[in-house]
Amino acid sequence: VPFRRRHRLYDNFALYGGRVEPDNGCEEMLEYFDSFASTRSEEMGLVLMGVKMMTIPEAPYLRLAGVLPDRERMTAYEAAAVTIAPTSEDLLSQSLLESLAVGTPVLANASNAASVEHCRRANAGLYYSNREEFVGALTELRARSLRERLGENGRRYIRHHHQWDAVIGRFERLVGKLRRTP
DSSP states (O other), X not given: OHHHHHTTOOSOEEEEESOBOGGGXXXXXXXXXXXXXXXXXXXXXXXXXXXXXXXXXOOTTEEEEESOOHHHHHHXXXXXXXXXXXXXXXXXXXXXXXXXXXXXXXXXXXXXXXXXXXXXXXXXXXXXXXXXXXXXXXXXXXXXXXXXXXXXXXXXXXXXXXXXXXXXXXXXXXXXXHHHOO
């Protein structure tokens, strides 16, 4: 609620978190989102969160949130209907994992194998390889029931695979196996 109020967001919105630059898929994401919004602009806007390093088109559905402190950034992920992960090369995909941690589903670029793997393993997101798939996936993600199911799957995935206790447990099992190996 505080993030929505501060940025005057009254409807569902998609969120991008990261450097806003052409090299990480933002240019393509903006073009694809424009195609989505041309017929459905009243249904979902797009909020860009991060350092702006490219020219952003003027559009009624588009908002710039800028660089946010950690707490507000996590609140933004939680407030979003979906997080878009457009980069094709990010191996860690911090924004994707942060989004899943707070129960927000993800729409990822299918060229990014790590993001697709997280989406598949978590069953917490969709991915696209072209404009039509992007628009189709966002159209599907308008359904609250689908977003809630994917969001809960994402929370569970992070809890089981990426929280500190789970990571330490895997590390201890690995060390135990190495000790038993002659």
